Amino acid sequence: xxxxxxxxxxxxxxxxxxxxxxxxxxxxxxxxxxxxxxxxxxxxxxxxxxxxxxxxxxxxxxxxxxxxxxxxxxxxxxxxxxxxxxxxxxxxxxxxxxxxxxxxxxxxxxxxxxxxxxxxxxxxxxxxxxxxxxxxxxxxxxxxxxxxxxxxxxxxxxxxxxxxxxxxxxxxxxxxxxxxxxxxxxxxxxxxxxxxxxxxxxxxxxxxxxxxxxxxxxxxxxxxxxxxxxxxxxxxxxxxxxxxxxxxxxxxxxxxxxxxxxxxxxxxxxxxxxxx
Amino acid sequence: xxxxxxxxxxxxxxxxxxxxxxxxxxxxxxxxxxxxxxxxxxxxxxxxxxxxxxxxxxxxxxxxxxxxxxxxxxxxxxxxxxxxxxxxxxxxxxxxxxxxxxxxxxxxxxxxxxxxxxxxxxxxxxxxxxxxxxxxxxxxxxxxxxxxxxxxxxxxxxxxxxxxxxxxxxxxxxxxxxxxxxxxxxxxxxxxxxxxxxxxxxxxxxxxxxxxxxxxxxxxxxxxxxxxxxxxxxxxxxxxxxxxxxxxxxxxxxxxxxxxxxxxxxxxxxx
Numbered sequence: 001x002x003x004x005x006x007x008x009x010x011x012x013x014x015x016x017x018x019x020x021x022x023x024x025x026x027x028x029x030x031x032x033x034x035x036x037x038x039x040x041x042x043x044x045x046x047x048x049x050x051x052x053x054x055x056x057x058x059x060x061x062x063x064x065x066x067x068x069x070x071x072x073x074x075x076x077x078x079x080x081x082x083x084x085x086x087x088x089x090x091x092x093x094x095x096x097x098x099x100x101x102x103x104x105x106x107x108x109x110x111x112x113x114x115x116x117x118x119x120x121x122x123x124x125x126x127x128x129x130x131x132x133x134x135x136x137x138x139x140x141x142x143x144x145x146x147x148x149x150x151x152x153x154x155x156x157x158x159x160x161x162x163x164x165x166x167x168x169x170x171x172x173x174x175x176x177x178x179x180x181x182x183x184x185x186x187x188x189x190x191x192x193x194x195x196x197x198x199x200x201x202x203x204x205x206x207x208x209x210x211x212x213x214x215x216x217x218x219x220x221x222x223x224x225x226x227x228x229x230x231x232x233x234x235x236x237x238x239x240x241x242x243x244x245x246x247x248x249x250x251x252x253x254x255x256x257x258x259x260x261x262x263x264x265x266x267x268x269x270x271x272x273x274x275x276x
Numbered sequence: 277x278x279x280x281x282x283x284x285x286x287x288x289x290x291x292x293x294x295x296x297x298x299x300x301x302x303x304x305x306x307x308x309x310x311x312x313x314x315x316x317x318x319x320x321x322x323x324x325x326x327x328x329x330x331x332x333x334x335x336x337x338x339x340x341x342x343x344x345x346x347x348x349x350x351x352x353x354x355x356x357x358x359x360x361x362x363x364x365x366x367x368x369x370x371x372x373x374x375x376x377x378x379x380x381x382x383x384x385x386x387x388x389x390x391x392x393x394x395x396x397x398x399x400x401x402x403x404x405x406x407x408x409x410x411x412x413x414x415x416x417x418x419x420x421x422x423x424x425x426x427x428x429x430x431x432x433x434x435x436x437x438x439x440x441x442x443x444x445x446x447x448x449x450x451x452x453x454x455x456x457x458x459x460x461x462x463x464x465x466x467x468x469x470x471x472x473x474x475x476x477x478x479x480x481x482x483x484x485x486x487x488x489x490x491x492x493x494x495x496x497x498x499x500x501x502x503x504x505x506x507x508x509x510x511x512x513x514x515x516x517x518x519x520x521x522x523x524x525x526x527x528x529x530x531x532x533x534x535x536x537x538x539x540x541x542x543x544x545x546x547x
Contacts, residue, residue: 036459043462047469054478055325061483062329128462191307195314203321210328215320 018122026125037128045131048084051205052077052139068207071146072237077205078140079161080229083168084201085133091173092126097180098190104274117177117264136165147237157236160246167249168228172197174256175223181260181267200225227252289385290393297397305405312406315361316413319353322478323418344509345480347421350414351505352477357406358399358436359443359500360471363464369454372542381542388535391451392528395444403440423508431514435504438520442499445527446471452531455538470495476502496523 030037055077059070068076088095097120100106112119144161147153153161179196183189200218204225208216220226227249235245301308326345368391371377381387414420423432446467453460472478475497481489492498499520506512 033458036457040459040462043466043469047465050469050472050478053473057479057484058325058329064329065325066328188304188307191311191314194311195317199314199317199321202318206321206325210324212320212324215317215324 022122023125027127030127040128041131041134043131044128045085045135048081048132049135049139051202052081055206066207066210067239071143071150072152072233073206074139074143075147075161075233075237076207076229078136078138078143079164079168079233080201080204080225081136082133082140082165083136083172083228085129085131085136086165086169087172087176088129088132089126090121090169091176092129093120093123094173094176094180095193097183098188101183101187101189101271102274106271107273110271115265116268117261133165152237160232160236164229164232164249167253170253171224171228171256172201174253174260175200177257177260177264181264184267184270196223204229224252224256290389293390293393294397294400297394298401301398301401301405308405309409312409312413315353315357315406315410316417319350319410319414320417322349322353343418346418347509348480348505349478350411350418350420351508352501354407354410354414355436355439355501355504356471356477357402357410358440360468360475360477361406362395362398362402362447368448368451369460372454373458377542381539387539388448388528388532391448392444392531395447396440399440399444424510428507428510431517432504432508435507435517435520438517438524439500439504442496442520442523442527445523445531446496446500448531449534452534452538455541470497471500474498475500476505494519496527499523 052074055065055073056070059065059073063069065073093100094117100109100120106116109116109119114122140161144153144158148155148158175197176193179189179193182192186192200223203211203215203219208219208226208230211219216226219230231241231245232249235241235243323346326349330345368377371380380390383390411420423429450460450463450467453463457463474492474495476492477500481492481498481502484492493502503512503516503520507516
């Protein structure tokens with residue numbers, strides 16, 4: 001089966017009311033199993049927090065990672081981790097898009113009167129991932145409070161830092177969409193997603209200056225994780241860069257999303273059903 | 277009446293199950309190579325982190341050097357593929373949910389050993405197509421060396437077999453939990469978290485506070501990370517195999533007992 005996007009299917013058609021309705025329904029569904037929801041959200045948050053616990057233990061012993069202390073690293077880890085939680089809540093179906101391709105259930109998405117990407121986004125929100133966002137915000141708040149007290153951050157910097165998880169979530173959504181779109185040719189993309197999304201995301205938890213040049217280059221260009229935290233935080237802490245760094249994060253997020261969406265539209269024309 | 281011992285199906289049967297499980301994974305070698313690249317990147321991230329701090333002025337003179345820490349992370353990254361990184365336990369939980377567990381329970385062989393044999397097959401595949409491939413990558417990138425001397429090599433091989441066995445049992449427990457709860461995903465994450473932290477997969481236990489390190493070394497989680505890696509690197513000798521042997525014996529007994537309980541609890545979807 002091969003197709004192009006149907007005329008008249010505007011991406012913005014009823015998008016926000018539908019997403020809002022879905023979010024409420026999703027939360028109501030999860031709350032039917034309150035213990036399972038709370039346990040899952042807590043454990044998911046804690047499992048991600050192990051990455052920060054690791055660096056906290058290391059810095060307890062060694063004090064600095066390439067000149068960054070534990071509170072400064074918290075300002076890298078927190079927004080990136082919170083962004084991960086937001087992305088995985090909204091992009092649940094994109095993250096698991098491989099199943100649609102293997103089972104051929106993408107066929108049913110094609111006949112909906114909406115762009116396929118938005119239909120997928122609107123299918124389910126996974127509120128279990130809020131635990132990941134919550135622990136990221138807690139770590140970020142603890143780090144920021146100490147840095148404000150030390151005079152390294154101004155109070156108004158916090159407004160910008162509060163927006164970083166949103167910019168980060170958009171970059172992650174773009175990378176995930178791009179990877180999912182490759183699935184129209186490759187079919188199996190779960191393993192690829194670990195390479196394009198989760199490994200680079202983990203790398204962004206720590207100062208990028210510690211990595212070899214090839215990895216840094218990757219994180220600044222093809223997989224632009226540097227812009228979800230490192231570039232703006234570097235400037236805010238007075239460690240380098242210019243005021244342009246503050247504009248870079250939202251700009252990169254917007255461009256990445258636009259490019260990923262264009263690539264998705266191109267790639268879905270190459271979809272072939274399972275034939276069964 | 278299904279039996280719960282190895283004799284329930286005969287060793288040859290379980291070896292066949294393990295072999296079939298291995299062959300099934302062979303179909304996805306290409307995909308797994310992509311994941312190997314991601315796994316190597318994870319290794320490089322932690323190696324860079326440790327090299328950064330080990331070279332800092334705060335690193336005391338007697339501490340383990342950056343090169344040895346790089347080896348520790350590299351060995352652990354290879355080891356995780358035979359102990360931790362597979363979601364086969366979750367398949368068992370899925371079978372409980374969709375009712376196909378009924379077929380599994382009806383087979384005239386040990387349910388427990390058959391599931392374990394499947395996981396062993398996956399781990400054997402992972403050893404060849406993931407751990408060895410990663411070891412080659414780390415050999416090229418950070419000069420990863422094999423354990424020194426035949427005695428150390430033999431000890432390491434034994435430690436790895438026991439680590440894979442303990443890891444298989446822990447994975448089986450996650451699957452078995454599917455008989456009691458609908459969502460085992462968070463349990464799998466908990467297991468990974470414990471393996472990474474108490475198992476020393478990301479941080480050598482001797483960098484932890486001493487009380488916590490001493491406790492961690494006694495848990496089965498250290499058997500899938502810190503202890504076998506310490507044997508490889510020469511930080512520990514045969515004494516490291518004692519807790520590993522202990523858990524290798526105790527966990528199957530516990531698994532068999534829990535399997536009996538799970539059988540009583542099983543509710544199969546009719547149709």
